[in-house]
Amino acid sequence: MFDHAGPVLGIDPGVSCCGYGAVERRGSGFAAVAFGVIRTAPGDPLPSRLAALSADLGHLLDEVRPAALAVERVLFQVNTRTAMSVGQASGLALALAGRAGIPVAHYSPNEVKLAVTGWGGAGKADVQTMVATLLSLAAPPHPPDAADALALALCHLWSAPLRRLAGDGREARSGLDAAVAAAIAREDR
Amino acid sequence: MFDHAGPVLGIDPGVSCCGYGAVERRGSGFAAVAFGVIRTAPGDPLPSRLAALSADLGHLLDEVRPAALAVERVLFQVNTRTAMSVGQASGLALALAGRAGIPVAHYSPNEVKLAVTGWGGAGKADVQTMVATLLSLAAPPHPPDAADALALALCHLWSAPLRRLAGDGREARSGLDAAVAAAIAREDR
Numbered sequence: 432m433f434d435h436a437g438p439v440l441g442i443d444p445g446v447s448c449c450g451y452g453a454v455e456r457r458g459s460g461f462a463a464v465a466f467g468v469i470r471t472a473p474g475d476p477l478p479s480r481l482a483a484l485s486a487d488l489g490h491l492l493d494e495v496r497p498a499a500l501a502v503e504r505v506l507f508q509v510n511t512r513t514a515m516s517v518g519q520a521s522g523l524a525l526a527l528a529g530r531a532g533i534p535v536a537h538y539s540p541n542e543v544k545l546a547v548t549g550w551g552g553a554g555k556a557d558v559q560t561m562v563a564t565l566l567s568l569a570a571p572p573h574p575p576d577a578a579d580a581l582a583l584a585l586c587h588l589w590s591a592p593l594r595r596l597a598g599d600g601r602e603a604r605s606g607l608d609a610a611v612a613a614a615i616a617r618e619d620r
Numbered sequence: 621m622f623d624h625a626g627p628v629l630g631i632d633p634g635v636s637c638c639g640y641g642a643v644e645r646r647g648s649g650f651a652a653v654a655f656g657v658i659r660t661a662p663g664d665p666l667p668s669r670l671a672a673l674s675a676d677l678g679h680l681l682d683e684v685r686p687a688a689l690a691v692e693r694v695l696f697q698v699n700t701r702t703a704m705s706v707g708q709a710s711g712l713a714l715a716l717a718g719r720a721g722i723p724v725a726h727y728s729p730n731e732v733k734l735a736v737t738g739w740g741g742a743g744k745a746d747v748q749t750m751v752a753t754l755l756s757l758a759a760p761p762h763p764p765d766a767a768d769a770l771a772l773a774l775c776h777l778w779s780a781p782l783r784r785l786a787g788d789g790r791e792a793r794s795g796l797d798a799a800v801a802a803a804i805a806r807e808d809r
Contacts, residue, residue: 481711482718505704514700518707523715525708526674529667 437498438464441583444520450576453495454584463566466577485523501587504537546586626687627653630772632765633709639765642684643773652755655766674712690776693726735775
C-alpha cells in the first residue's frame with residue numbers, strides 16, 4: 432500500500448544509463464530527495480554490468496528507503512533488443528523491490544509527460560524544465576534520464592491518491608499491464 | 621575462461637517457468653548433474669515473482685557451482701512483451717553470474733537444436749528425446765524447459781572447445797551479440 436509519508440523513487444531503467452529520482456511531499460508541494468543516473472562501464476561484459484547495476488540499485492534503495500517505486504514501462508513500439516535490454520535492467524530493480532516489500536507502479540512515457548507537462552507528446556527539454564519548476568530546482572536536472580525518473584515519481588505522487596479514490600484500494604490496472612500479465616501467463620505450460 | 625572440469629549450467633530464462641540443466645563431462649561422454657525448472661507463483665505480483673526467481677537462481681549457482689552459464693538468447697522475431705519478460709528473467713541470471721565471476725555464453729534456440737539433434741528446426745519432443753539419449757537418462761527430461769536447458773549446456777560443451785581453437789582464447793561473438801551490444805551502446809548519451 433502506498434504510504435504518503437515516504438519518498439517515491441522513480442526509475443528509468445537502462446543497462447547503460449539508469450535514471451533515478453526520489454521525490455517526497457513537502458508542505459503543499461514536492462521536493463527532490465535525490466536524483467541522478469547509474470552508469471555501467473560500456474567495455475565490461477554484460478553480466479558484470481548487470482551485477483554492478485544491481486548492487487548500485489540495492490545501495491540506492493537502502494539509502495532512499497522509498498515507500499514506492501515508479502518504473503517506466505516499455506512501449507509496444509520499441510524493438511526486441513531494446514525491450515530485452517530494458518527488461519534486464521527493470522528486472523533487477525523489480526526483484527530488489529519485491530525482496531524489500533516495496534510496492535511498484537508502472538507508467539508509460541506518455542502518461543508521465545502528460546502528468547508533468549500537460550502534453551503527452553512533450554520533448555525531453557520540456558520535461559526537464561517542468562520538473563525543475565515543480566521541484567524548485569536551480570537548474571533543469573541532467574541528464575534527461577534523471578529528469579525522467581523524477582517525473583515518474585511526480586506522476587505516481589499525483590496519480591496514486593486518485594487511483595485509491597477511484598477503486599477498492601488496490602492499484603488500478605491498465606490494459607497494458609493486463610496484456611503483459613497475460614503474456615507471462617501464456618508461458619505456463 | 622571456460623573450465624573443462626566444472627559443469628556447464630544451461631538456463632532457459634522465463635519468469636513463469638525458468639528451465640535449468642547442469643551437465644558435466646564424464647569419461648568420453650556427458651552426464652546430467654541436475655535439471656528441472658524454477659516456477660514462480662502466477663498470482664503473485666511481478667516484483668515478488670522476480671525476487672523469488674533471483675533467490676532460487678542464487679541457491680542453484682551455490683549448489684551447482686558452474687564453470688560457465690549457457691543462456692538462451694531471445695530471437696528478433698518474438699514480440700516486445702515476450703522480450704521484456706525474458707529480459708527480466710535473464711537479467712537476474714546474468715547479474716548473479718557477473719557477481720560470481722562465472723562466464724556466460726548465449727545460444728539461439730536454432731543453434732541449440734542444431735547442436736543436439738542435427739536439425740535447427742527440430743521440435744521440443746525431438747530435443748527431449750536426444751537429450752535423454754546423450755545423457756543416458758531413463759526418460760526424456762520434463763518439462764521441455766528443463767530439456768532445453770540441458771541442451772543449452774550440451775551445446776556449450778561442444779562449441780566452447782571449437783571456439784577456442786578458432787580464435788585467440790576469447791569467446792567468438794556472433795552478429796546478433798554484436799547487434800545487441802550496439803543497441804546497449806546507443807543508450808549512451
